Amino acid sequence: xxxxxxxxxxxxxxxxxxxxxxxxxxxxxxxxxxxxxxxxxxxxxxxxxxxxxxxxxxxxxxxxxxxxxxxxxxxxxxxxxxxxxxxxxxxxxxxxxxxxxxxxxxxxxxxxxxxxxxxxxxxxxxxxxxxxxxxxxxxxxxxxxxxxxxxxxxxxxxxxxxxxxxxxxxxxxxxxxxxxxxxxxxxxxxxxxxxxxxxxxxxxxxxxxxxxxxxxxxxxxxxxxxxxxxxxxxxxxxxxxxxxxxxxxxxxxxxxxxxxxxxxxxxxxxxxxxxxxxxxxxxxxxxxxxxxxxxxxxxxxxxxxxxxxxxxxxxxxxxxxxxxxxxxxxxxxxxxxx
Numbered sequence: 196x197x198x199x200x201x202x203x204x205x206x207x208x209x210x211x212x213x214x215x216x217x218x219x220x221x222x223x224x225x226x227x228x229x230x231x232x233x234x235x236x237x238x239x240x241x242x243x244x245x246x247x248x249x250x251x252x253x254x255x256x257x258x259x260x261x262x263x264x265x266x267x268x269x270x271x272x273x274x275x276x277x278x279x280x281x282x283x284x285x286x287x288x289x290x291x292x293x294x295x296x297x298x299x300x301x302x303x304x305x306x307x308x309x310x311x312x313x314x315x316x317x318x319x320x321x322x323x324x325x326x327x328x329x330x331x332x333x334x335x336x337x338x339x340x341x342x343x344x345x346x347x348x349x350x351x352x353x354x355x356x357x358x359x360x361x362x363x364x365x366x367x368x369x370x371x372x373x374x375x376x377x378x379x380x381x382x383x384x385x386x387x388x389x390x391x392x393x394x395x396x397x398x399x400x401x402x403x404x405x406x407x408x409x410x411x412x413x414x415x416x417x418x419x420x421x422x423x424x425x426x427x428x429x430x431x432x433x434x435x436x437x438x439x440x441x442x443x444x445x446x447x448x449x450x451x452x453x454x455x456x457x458x459x460x461x462x463x464x465x466x467x468x469x470x471x472x473x474x475x476x477x478x479x480x481x482x483x484x485x486x487x488x489x490x491x492x493x494x495x496x497x498x499x500x501x502x503x504x505x506x507x508x509x510x511x512x513x514x515x516x517x518x519x520x521x522x523x524x525x526x527x528x529x530x531x532x533x
Contacts, residue, residue, distance in 0.1 A: 211251075211310075216244035250282050250303050251310040259314070279303045374406050385432035393428045393467065393524065397421055397460055400439055404458070407443055415443075415454045422461035428524040431500050435469055437493040438518045442473035445516065452476060465525040471518040475511075501526060 220240045254275060262271035283300040381399050385391045401419055408417050442456050459470045497505050497520075504526040508519040 211248065216241055246282050247303065247306050250278055250307055253278050254307060254311065255314055275307070279307060371406060371409060374402065378402055378406070382433065388432060390429035391432045393430045393462075394425045396430055396432065396435060397425065400436060400458070403436065403439065411443075414452075415456060417456045417458075419458045420460070422459065423463075425462055426465070428462070428465060428467075430467070430522070430524060431496065434493060434496060434500075435520075437490055438469070438471045438520070441490050442471050442516070442518070445473065445475075465523060467520075467522045467524055469520045469522075473516050475514055475516055497522075 220237070258271055258274055258278070262268075262274060279300060283303055378399065381395070385395075385399075404417055404419050408415070439458060442458075454476065455472075455474045457470070457472045459468075461468045494507065497507060501522055504523040506521045508517075510517040510519070
């Protein structure tokens with residue numbers, strides 16, 4: 196990385212020198228007859244270009260790093276003016292007139308100012324690019340951390356379901372263990388991807404609900420409805436399941452009474468609408484208290500992966516709790532990650 200940056204800096208400065216030299220030669224071409232020979236003309240113009248670039252290089256590579264960047268602005272200003280004056284004298288002095296010095300001084304002020312503007316513009320672009328790369332890396336690290344959190348959280352909830360059935364000595368336990376293994380296989384495979392097909396994610400939720408329905412032994416009426424045709428759109432994996440887990444945890448699982456969970460998924464154009472509604476048992480926690488790792492995790496993932504292209508509404512009534520999520524799936528999660 197350092198070698199590449201050094202190479203770019205060298206090439207940029209060589210290009211700047213050649214550009215200044217070419218402009219000086221073209222600018223003085225009309226008056227080249229004043230010189231004794233073409234050779235003298237080219238030598239003078241190249242010397243003029245070297246004088247200009249010498250001031251710019253001294254400013255960029257010595258004065259700015261050693262004084263300006265260390266906030267020694269007064270000393271920096273004095274040394275810069277001194278460098279310009281010295282160069283003006285060496286290049287423009289004539290025993291018969293100081294006019295050349297004055298002209299050279301003001302010309303160097305102009306060219307140095309232009310060079311500084313270009314320098315700080317380039318520095319600003321590089322600084323912004325470096326910050327963007329840093330933010331991208333931090334974002335990727337956070338997303339990976341959040342995704343890794345989903346795995347043990349989901350496994351913990353699923354094992355609890357199997358454990359409950361095993362204590363009841365249910366004959367369905369072996370089959371449910373196989374169902375769980377299929378769910379875990381999907382989860383492990385999807386964890387390696389940035390996105391999965393929406394159809395696969397919705398099927399995963401359906402299989403998870405079948406597992407929970409058996410565990411709850413008829414205490415909960417679960418309705419899962421997918422409206423319309425699901426297009427081959429993609430979505431971040433394990434993004435919807437925390438809402439379903441939350442509904443079961445704070446709905447059916449928290450009471451021995453009959454409860455209801457309704458889940459609706461539909462696609463309008465390319466916007467996914469996902470609604471999870473569960474009945475509230477008496478004495479259940481309020482929305483402000485209903486904050487678990489899974490729900491907070493998915494909120495953060497939504498903000499990172501679909502900024503400005505999703506809407507999450509959570510409503511609490513006396514008898515039910517609603518989560519309504521809309522995501523524009525044309526906005527790729529991979530694109531936002533980048």
